[in-house]
Amino acid sequence: METAPQPAFDLQDFLPYLLNQAAEATSRAFQTTYRAAYGMTRTQWRILANLGKFGAMTARDICAISHIEKTKVSRAVATLTAQGLITRSASPKDRRAELLALTDRGRTVFADLGQHAIRHDDALRAAIGQDAAASLHVTLRRIIALAEAPAKTGLPGQLAVNTPRSI
Amino acid sequence: METAPQPAFDLQDFLPYLLNQAAEATSRAFQTTYRAAYGMTRTQWRILANLGKFGAMTARDICAISHIEKTKVSRAVATLTAQGLITRSASPKDRRAELLALTDRGRTVFADLGQHAIRHDDALRAAIGQDAAASLHVTLRRIIALAEAPAKTGLPGQLAVNTPRSI
């Protein structure tokens, strides 16, 4: 007997794979910008951008918002602090937590990179078409939301594996 | 004077960022599968999947198809070989190159993981809706294609940065 007539798996149709390739391609392109200009890493740039957008907050908040590993945040914050881009001040409410905020220089850097990012994003949207870009935006957000609140979906937990909080 | 009225940058609308989050969320969920079952890494799984889909080929081909760094491929291939999942044989045409192919066990593993992957992908598509999934698929491919052939697009090279081949 031959093997059962299972549908063959094609990596080129596997969404996680395609998402990764697209993410890598677009992120790496922009990475050269903040890397060349400020020697920043992807994680650092994201934390800077989050602080720039939402204002002062704690490392824990950054983790919750951006889904970056706690240790990754911890180390990136240490580096950003050393570079004088952010300050850490003990939270008045909880002495365990530290409030993170951009310094003047941090704000300047954010403003600069933010403009580059906008141009980069515009170029990408133009290249794939505004309609496709808009719908991509919506779908990506939905996927991210699914991973965030797995319990609310009808998913068999496939997407939810290894989300420590939920166990 | 206040700062110029530049549009504020919002990370939550930045496609590279959203792509990364979605890619991470979906890939990590599936990662637990091949990791728990075969102790494989993401790169290893992808190489296995490429060989499973396209048949024997050289490391160079894998790089071209999957856009994985050559050193990453080199090391993953070494590991996969050590695990008895693939074999390497000198290419008859070019003594520098080595032809990579799945072993019987490699094919078995690929078949197994492939089925899991299909189920995983189906769950994801169902969760976001078939229409959205289909259009996502198309858009992602387009983005990937843009990065591959930057010269053909009207892009100002934004997406094309650091593609060694092109310089």
Add this chain to the structure above:
DNA sequence: CTGTAATAGTTGCATATGCAACCAAGTCAA
């Protein structure tokens, strides 16, 4: 042929990451 440039892969090294274990501070019931 012969010397130079390009190519397939590998490896050294410095950095980035993930996970588990670990502090210190807060919470809460009894």
Add this chain to the structure above:
DNA sequence: TTGACTTGGTTGCATATGCAACTATTACAG
């Protein structure tokens, strides 16, 4: 209060990764 449990962050360690330098071939101009 006190003692068990949770939570914000950090650190140790093993692994993964990126880039540059290097070896072995192959390609090719003259």
